[in-house]
Amino acid sequence: MDPLTRPYRSLLYIPGSKPRALDKARGLDVDAILFDLEDAVSPDAKVEARATLAAALTEGGYGNRARIVRINGLATEWGADDVAALKDCGAEALLLPKVDSAADIDALAALCDLPIWAMMETPLSIFNALEIAAHPRLEGFVAGTNDLAKELGCRSRSDRLPMQMALQTMLMAARAHGVIAADGVYNQFKDEDGLRAECEQGRDLGFDGKTLIHPAQIAIANAVFAPAQAEIALARRQIAAFAESQAAGQGVAVVDGKIVENLHVETAKKTLARAEAIAARG
Incomplete structure (x- = not known):
């Protein structure tokens, strides 16, 4: 579902083996x-x-939180049985790990009717991101930055410079085909400043939200990936100023000394739609 109609600011991993966590x-x-x-x-x-x-999902009680199950890979002894057991239990989508190409999405699509999300965590997945995003059953990308780092043999850096090509390629493909894009996890769950900085970077790049490994990370991700009040106010002023200029027969407006054209108005409308979706979620 489009993040403008349903927010994906925070996506928390929960082990399926822990009843208390579920x-x-x-x-x-x-x-x-x-x-x-x-x-x-x-x-x-x-x-x-x-x-x-399966029992937890059947019991329900998760409200309006998106319910996505990361199954085991179909090449493993557990993958196909995961699909068979969970496709009718209340999951909204299945997340497939180690995707390399659209053929992997085909294989899962043949086993169920649920929307599919792809873990983008191999070099092949990045090079094939456009064809994966174009798959008619594909709804979302999740950046698997830990696995990508392992595959690349790169060093961990606070600016994630070694990850930038992969992250931006993934985003380009997602935006080309209207696919949700979730940034990778931040491993130091007690480091709030580091998490905020990485969320800010992900938001600046264009990600819809952040995958998380601990509930303590939720509030920061929710705050960073939501439009700030200043952004909402600016969006409203841009829309109003542009409408006034059009009524006067002009094609552009000026807000805070900056030109506002139709493309800026479209961005402003998306900002307001995102804010409304978050407010509706409650």
Whole structure:
């Protein structure tokens, strides 16, 4: 679903193997829950986690939070069974790990009718981002920055310079095909300043929200990826000034000493739509 009609500021990973965490998630102020059966669950616990998660989703109680399940890869012994067990339990979408090409989306699409999200965490996924985003069943991208870093052999930097080509390529593909784009996780969950800085960078790049590993990160992601009051006020003034200029037979307006054209008005309208979607979520 378009982030202008449903916000995706915060997307929290919750292990499918932990009943207490699954229950606690029902009361968290998060836009989306990524119920995880892959990295967060050890091999010997995957079958039990699948049943635990299916029961939690069937019970419901997650309100208007988006419910997305990260299954195991279809090449593993668990992937196909994950799909069979969870496709009719209340999940809104399935998140497929280790996507390399649109063929991987085809394989999952053949097993269920749910919308599909793709983990973009391999070099091939980045080079094939445009064809993956174009798939008719593809709804969202999730940046798998930890796996990408491992594949690249790059160093961790606060400015994420080694990640910029991958992040921007992913975003370009997402925007070309109307796909939601979620930034990767910030691993130091007790470092609020570092998290805020990385959220700000992700928002500046154009991501819709941030994937999170701990509930303590939710408030910062929600705040950073929501339009600020100053942005909302400016958007309203731009729309009003442009309408006034058009009524006077002029094609541009001036707000705060800056030219306002139709493209700026479209951006302003998106800002207001995003703010309204967040307010509607409550």
